Amino acid sequence: MTTTPVRSPRSSTELIRAEESVLAHNYHPLPVVVARAEGVWVEDVEGRRYLDMLAGYSALNFGHRHPALIAAAHRQLDEVTLTSRAFHNDRLAGFAEGLAELTGLDVTLPMNTGAEAVESGIKVARKWAYEVKGVAPDRATIVVAAGNFHGRTTTIVGFSSDAGARNGFGPFAPGFRVVPYNDLAALEAAVDETTAAVLIEPIQGEAGVVIPDDGYLTGVREVTRRAGCLLIADEIQSGLGRTGTTLAVEHESVLPDVLLLGKALGGGIVPVSAVVARRDVLAVLRPGDHGSTFGGNPLSAAVGSAVVELLATGEFQRRAAELGEVLRGGLAALTGKGVVGFRARGLWAGVDVDPAIGTGREISERLLHEGVLVKDTHGSTIRLAPPLTITREELESALASLEKVLTA
Ligand SMILES: *Cc1c(COP(=O)(O)O)cnc(C)c1O
Secondary structure, three states, rough: OOOOOOOOOOOOHHHHHHHHHOOOOOOOOOOOEEEEEOOEEEEOOOOOOOOOHHHHHHHOOOEEEHHHHHHHHHHHHHHOOOOOOOOOOOHHHHHHHHHHHHHHOOOOOOOEOOHHHHHHHHHOOOHHHHHHHHOOOOOOOEEEEEEOOOOOOOHHHHHOOOOOHHHHOOHHHOOOOEEEOOOOOHHHHOOOOEEEEEEEEOOOOOOOOOOOOOOOOHHHHHHHHHHEEEEEEEEOOOOOOOOOOOOHHHHHHOOOOOEOOOOHHHHOOOOOEEEEHHHHHOOOOOOOOOOOOOOOHHHHHHHHHHHHHHHHHHHHHHHHHHHHHHHHHHHHEEOOOOOOEEEEOOOEEEEEEEEOOOOOOOOHHHHHHHHHOOOOOOOOOOEEOOOOOOOOHHHHHHHHHHHHHHOE
């Protein structure tokens, strides 16, 4: 990254004030105005540099502007960017072939955002329940876990257990049953002949990187198999290398029937999501049943294919696993020194800070002043999810900044 400050006609303070007057207040951003980024580093309007330990909530697993992804996007910008699915495009087949190879599943339904992939998964599961399982019309149920985060549409927030996400947005769609996460007996009791699917995050990201007990995912797979319903794994945040494997379900060698991908699938460049599933499951969709104007566009497919190619090398998964040990070791060393608990897998951690030291927000603000970007999830929990391209030295410096902030 060059060191000359971005020539912005307005300062950070002016831009923040302007945003506050003309944008909806559905976010409470940290007071930093990013103007440029490369790899794990971002630079603000005044030229200050920050180490990005959030990585766009895992949308930037390969860092900012990864050269291979930027090159793929540039190449595609010069050819064709949008066709709509009214016509074929020359990039889509390769993208879906790559996803099948990467995931062990068969067929892809391309969408754009994570919430759309979740909505699409819900629609497919219901249609499958009526057409294949033989559930009575409009009776299909989907079992979800408390503490879930699957997106922000009205259907999805309707089965959220977060009051802030739900309140004021009803009435909500029926057909969902909420069970405690990491509780196989509760799941077993909730599935029946109406169950189309169990929809689950293999690790709950927004809840604070909540990792279920060993055996839970295997158990969920067994329960769904016995109940004759689908297992839908929402790997929008946990997937694509973050946890040290391509998918988080691989830690238990579980293959879901339906996999939801998003965030890093767009390489931090364009929104790209996908429902990747068994052939017989996605076969319930026929022309006219479902669609998206932008889903599967050639620019998204080109970037998505480049993401799949990066993951096919295994390098990022390996880095996440190896550096994950450094992260885990660093957090273990801070336990009792401001950290009261943490959960980590690969380059992904939820860190519970002693509330006496500060809220997650306050810790995030102090880290910002140390040149490290993180975000609180809720209460006194912060999430660490650096780009998988981070070096050991950079990771150690972020941990040192955390120690400094916690022990100051
Ligand atoms: C971010 C996220 C979503 C929603 O993705 P959007 O692109 O923001 O709609 C869904 N599920 C999980 C697990 C996520 O982390």
